[in-house]
Amino acid sequence: MEATLEKPKAQTKNRTIRRVAVLGSGIMGSRIAAHFANIGADVLLLDIVPKEPNAAEQAKGLTTDNPAVRNRIVNEAFQTMLKASPASLYSPKFAERVKLGNFDDNLKEIATYDWVIEVVVERLDIKRSVYERVEQFRKPGTLITSNTSGIPMHLLAEGRSEDFRRNFCGTHFFNPPRYLRLLEIIPGPDTDPAVVDFLMNYGDLYLGKTTVLCKDTPGFIANRLGIQSLIQTIRVAEELGLTVEEVDKLTGPVVGRPKSGTFRLSDVVGLDTTVNVAGNLVKMEHDESRASFELPASVQKLMENKWLGDKTGQGYYKKTKDEKGQTQILALDLKTFEYKPSQKVKFATLESTKAIDNLRKRFPVLVAGKDKAGEFYRKTFADGFQYATHRIPEISDELYRIDAAITAGFGWQLGLFETWDAIGVKNGLDMIEAQGKKPAQWVYDMLDAGFDTFYKVEGGKRKYYDIPTKSYKAIPGVEAFTILENLSNNVVWKNADASIYDIGDGILNVEFRSKMNTFGQGVSEALNKGISLAEKDFRGLVVGNDSAEAFSAGANLATLFMFAVEQEFDEVNLMIAQFQKLITRLRYSSIPVVVAPHTLTLGGGCEAVLHSDRAVAHAESYIGLVEVGVGLIPAGGGTKEMAARASDLYQSGDPELNILQNVFMNIATAKVSTSAQEAREMNYLRSTDQIVLNRSRLLAEAKQAAIELADNGYTQPKPRADIKVQGKTGIALFKAGLTAMRMGRYISDHDMKIADKLAYVICGGDLSAPQVVSEQYLLDLEREAFLSLTGEKKTLERIQSLLTGGKPLRN
Structure with a gap:
């Protein structure tokens, strides 16, 4: 599915979802509203009217009759959501899709909405009182669902009309809704099976979720198992005398789980949330292991101290400043209950x-x-x-x-x-x-x-x-999913860093398996081989992988660093030329090439996307040309391609230098998109590229795109010779800006040198006036600039810092 600015239309029989009302604007409500805005729905977000004006409102003479007072709770909650990081919206401009209001003045408007989602406080009496009011205005047949994390559906639906009960269901999103993929669907005893089918499909296709059908049991599935695991992990940690840092290391990426680990996750979620869920689950008389939900000693002590995690400023961890004003992370000693500097774990x-x-x-x-x-x-x-x-x-x-x-x-x-x-x-x-x-x-x-x-x-x-x-x-x-792990018998070629799969219908797929899927010799060999095999015996090629970490973190810098340190500049030049040839071949092969980015898509990974015939990107794609961070410029066609895309925009009516400046600044500041939508706004994705909400569908959609391109009579394109560049005019503009930034100490001398090189290339060199140039001309400029920067001591220091410490160096 492509995420566009159009309204989503999902239908089962006569059901269409264009407008969604969210009742309750707290952390979950505002973020659920944001995610529906992400997919193009019109959203109504409501909350209660304050009982009285606050001090600031009283000072202004405002009363509860004033709209600013009446909508204060929803307005403040929405603003909090907008300022939060990571962002809940794919693009800030999507905020305009959400209308704010309150239950007293605006609840009647739900009569024109297709789906009403209740996200109020987790109390049965309050939820029932909301449903009583909803029934006054809700249009018969309208979906009505609850985001409860544990209250049984049969209790929530008690006393409601038959139409309400038939269209009522639990839709339990996990926080944050944009990023966590689970959507639990919990039918009530009278829920129409067609409603369940609709929600399972809608959640998958339109919201990008893994939709899981649950029984109406305490905690449903994920919280029942997840909270049990968390509580038992804490109990075993106490039993074995393990530290907070040790447990988080043991329960993080090494076992395929988030780097937050157990205790850091508890701080983020809020210990009170965990305790509330566990408190409900420990009451289950039919659960033979219900004692596993009893609170370990450290949890009880934290609750007594009201050290609930991030929301109270301390929990299992505490962030402070040292005597130099540097941020310091302290970890709780589970024996003494005192905080101490966090220790390395081995x-x-x-x-x-x-x-x-x-x-x-x-x-x-x-x-x-x-x-x-x-x-x-x-x-x-x-x-x-x-x-x-x-x-x-x-x-x-x-x-x-x-x-x-x-x-x-x-x-x-x-x-x-x-x-x-x-x-x-x-x-x-x-x-x-x-x-x-x-x-x-x-x-x-x-x-x-x-x-x-x-x-x-x-x-x-x-x-x-x-x-x-x-x-x-x-x-x-x-x-409908293409899952490479299930196609091990379809591997037609492989090396240590990549595999080529026959994924059916005449389409090949190149999968990277190097560390962080970086472009090294093995991946480059596989891409060349994949194109050659596809050109000979297949109809198209997909470049995509199932990795959880990254589509590609860019080029493997270790080999480049080795050659540069030894001053083997002929080898460096050859490396760049070969990489340019490979990336350019993605664009100019005789078969359509579709690239399917997701998560981190940096440097060379971004250049592969830029040179695809079509990109099919997961919504959570973080795309950028980041070479400046290691003292270089994009030289796998990235600078050339962005100059070309700027040239294509010159007929838009905006001043040409303004357009080029936006492109230049994105590269010069190593800006990475925070979503595929932002990548589109940055012109790393074109309007013809697709955005897919459900990660599980990414490769299948990419395969379909390759088939469509082939079916529509794909013709091998020719290299361009019509790229308009600005020459000295553009260079002078950029130099003036860079000089001001250097004088203000916003950038270092080396930053300025890198940016000068970038400006020279993206403007087409020292041309006396704007003119049209070829792709190869710009590729040559790219390679020359890149090569000269590899001879700079400070560039080598930056590369070494990244290779040895994993952090970019500012020098």
């Missing part, structure tokens, strides 16, 4: 996995560790595995729904059953029993029947073990 078990890039291959090594880390993993994994088995069929009939909810809701790369598969089902069972616990009987029955995995791939389809039938079934709802 475990032999973690050291042993550093060279294991494949997450699935890492898990057996982690649980085999002989130190505290290994013991921690055995205890926490065993507990999580056995708890999940006992939740079937209580919270879900199928194990894949549990994994889908936990991965999409908490950002885990692998779910509980997927992790268990990686360890080995029999090994995991032994680990559970060694902790004095037992999984549900169905696990023993599965193994006795000869089935030794929870998942397997057959015929390019991923299947899950279905407990009632004791057989494997295809996971439903993913038929």
